[in-house]
Amino acid sequence: MKGVASIDKRDAKLTMAHLYVAFVALFLGATAGLLQTLVRSGKVTLPAGINYYQVLTVHGVLLGLVLTTFFIIGFIIAGQSKVCGTLSAGERRFGWIGYWMMTIGVAITATFILLGEGSVLYTMYAPLMAHPLHYTGLTLVVVGSWVEGFVVFHRHARWKKENPGQTTPLLSFMGVATLILWLVACLGLATTVLVQIIPWSIGLVPTIDVLISRTLFWYFGHPLVYFWLMPAYMAWYVIIPKIIGGKIFSDSLARLSFVLFLLFSMPVGFHHQLLEPGIDPFWKYLQVVLTYLVVIPSLMTAFSLFATFELRGRELGATGIFGWWKKLPWKDARFLAPFLGMLLFIPGGAGGIVNASHQMNQVVHNTIWITGHFHLTVASACALTFFGITFWMVPSITGRKLTEKMNKVALAQTWLWTIGMVFMSASMHAAGLFGAPRRSAFSTYAGNEDSLAWIPYQIAQAVGGTILFLGALLMVVIFINLAFFAPKGEEEFPIGEVHEKAEKVPAIFDNFKVWIAVTFTLILFAYTIPFIDMIQNAPPGSPGFTNVIGRQ
Incomplete structure (x- = not known):
């Protein structure tokens, strides 16, 4: 039987190239994770x-950055090709340029981690x-993802031009919102890496302002979670409504939630710096709110x-x-993985509330505990959903x-x-x-009396890590x-239809110009005065924790 691909084969090839890198990263990153838990x-x-910290860095970079970024961009490209139509030759060409920039960047970074020059x-x-x-390698990964982001933006804009007056496809709108968030968030990361860290690591400048660098990093670090x-x-x-045979409850609600994620995920980085000096408590409080x-x-x-x-269950005769609950398709892996x-x-969300609370x-x-929180968010909610997507997307776009x-x-x-x-x-929580410390190997705290209470939980982590590795x-x-x-x-490439009783989408929910402007307004409000304070009141280098740190 001849296979029938759900999207253009050239777009499918671009998507699959991303997934090949993602699943190589999954295998290598999971291996490093297993070694971590055993140690x-x-x-x-x-x-x-x-070195233990080499293994830790491999695990974090491959699973937290490489797997996620490659999979996400591949998924967004496939989804947009399905709902908006085939990419143009120029869009696809830039997609490949971005992909190869990312892949070469990963290879460069991996080389220096394995050489012991990147255990950070x-x-x-x-x-x-x-x-x-x-x-430099990680910068290539980020810039390559920007190139692909602009491909997605261009295809979305082209659909709007080709279909004047119509509401854009929901899946494309969401992909654009996700990559806008990524692009805006990466501005902080790009600034600290290009302006501070690379010149410092090369030796062009003798010192680095740690507080500004960390603030720029966490400006990026929290929206990374929402990416x-x-x-x-x-x-x-x-996707899930279509898989269960139901319909999307509300297109407007879905768009509004993505707009709010874009607005509220950016100006909140200080809640990762609650115990760092040099930031006025008022601004910490504001960003916690x-x-x-x-x-x-x-x-x-x-x-x-x-x-x-519930609506689908009622349609199938559910009462009470x-x-x-009994009507959901529990034996369909495409549903079960995302649902779990x-x-x-x-x-994971409850733990996030704890993390963001000053007390x-x-x-x-x-x-x-913090590591356990990440494993409930990115390694559970995201990973299981990505696996569920894989179960249908890979055969759908390859004709299997x-x-x-x-x-x-x-x-x-x-x-x-x-x-x-x-x-x-x-066990991590x-x-x-x-x-129990966040990033330390067993040898660094062995002999500490307090560590006796941790050992059963560390063994449970090893058990969990082994099961995860098998998974x-x-x-x-x-x-x-x-x-x-x-x-x-x-x-099937399952794209849900909106419920016939859902309200029509207001035009404001399909206008990114407005929301990008509001986003930057919130960012300026949350960060301008704190940055002025950091620059004006930066202390000179001194023993202990200081803002200004020289080359190690």
Whole structure:
């Protein structure tokens, strides 16, 4: 049987190129993660020549940056090709240029991490310093993603021009909003890397202002979380309703939630710096308040999704308050994986409220609780949703089928990942409450009396890490099967339809110019005065923690 691809084969080829890199990153990053948990348990010692912090950096860079960025851009391109139409030859050419910039950047960065010249715990976080080419490689990844972002912007604008007066496709709107957030967020990262860190690492300048560098980093670091999450929300809002046979509850609500994520995720970086000196408490308080506002679009999303589930359940004859629960397609891996991601995101969000609270943050600051929080957000909500997307997207765009047998394997993989993550994250949260440090190897705290309370939890992390590693291996096997060996056929690219009773989308919700202007206004309001204070009151270098740090 001849396969029928759901999008243009040339666009599918570009998407699959991104996914190849993403799943190589998943395998290597998961391997590094397994080694981390085994070392932290105290039961395993790394071979000579391999440093724990090398492994930590590999895990963070490959899973937190490479896997997510490549997968997200590949998904957005495929979705836009489906709902807006095939990319033009010029758009596709720039897509490939951006892809190769990103891929070459990853190769450069990986080389220097493996050489031991980039063990900076994943972040560009002064006063830690890596080789200049480590930063150059990551800069290529970011700039390449910008190039691809402009491809997405151009295709969206071209659709509007070709269809005057019509509301843009929801999936394309969401992809554009996600990449606008990414582009605006990266301005802070680009500034500190290009203006401060690279000149400092080369030796062109003798010192670096740590407070300004960290502030610019966290201006980027918090919206990075929403860059991870918003593509998962795209699938929750648009894809899942179609998979369950229902309809999108409200197009307007979905757009408004993405607009609010864009507005509220940017001017809130200070809540990652609550225990750092040099920032006026008023501005910390203001940004904590703004941080809590991001709960609003999250609750809107929960309301919209569960309204969709209930409406579909009622259509299938469900009665009672929770009767619809039984009507959901639990044996469909395309649904189960994202749904379990949604459930794990609930405690993840609760942990985020703790992290953003000035008082409670002091209990968990720089403990492994924070790592557990990340594993509930990006490694659970996002990863499980990305896996669920893979189960249908790869065969759909390559003209293959997700067979019943492979669906069962995908269900097993979903449960493996979920169970492993429950072990991993729960034990990280618990150990963090006992004061277990965030990034340290076992050897750095062995002998500390307090560490006796952590050991059972560290062993539980090793158990969870092992299960997760098996889940990652199985996911790579599923991906290879769906990409190359699944039978030829036609697999649905599930795009949900809006419920017929939903309100018409107001024009303001389809106008990015307004929301970009509001976003920059909020950024200027939240950061202008604090930056003036930091520059005017920067102290001279002195022993201990100071703003100005020289070369190490």
